Amino acid sequence: MTDDYGGVQHWTDLLTQREVWQDAEGVIHRLDDLPPDRCARIHAFCMRQADGVYDLIGMQLAAAPEMSETATEAFDRAFDSFMYDTTPAAWLAGTPLLEALRARSYDLPADWRTCHCGYPLVDEKGELWDHSACYPGVIID
Structure with a gap:
């Protein structure tokens, strides 16, 4: 069952799921309905933007709301891990959306x-x- 993705503002909003892609016209497509070559092109498009996406998400995380001391320490550890323990391309390639696109590019289920x-x-x-x-x-x- 596909969730309602009608409120997608940017393709990066879809990084945590394996079901759909939103095209430039705003149309939501099930990944399993897209041909493998199109999924390969979408995957390549996303990977070309890895540095910018990584910076964007890092800035969004840095603007986290005020939290308790324990929560802040846990957040800081997670944020540091996100920002410094991997490369942008490796991080992006490991997201559910990019894994699904890679699978579909080999004609496997998303x-x-x-x-x-x-x-x-x-x-x-x-x-x-x-x-x-x-x-x-x-x-x-």
């Missing part, structure tokens, strides 16, 4: 942990299940 049919791609032991007969929209009874 949520690569789950097949088009709704069942997991691997079992609890980490072994692959055979989903060769699955396709988008398949209904499993």
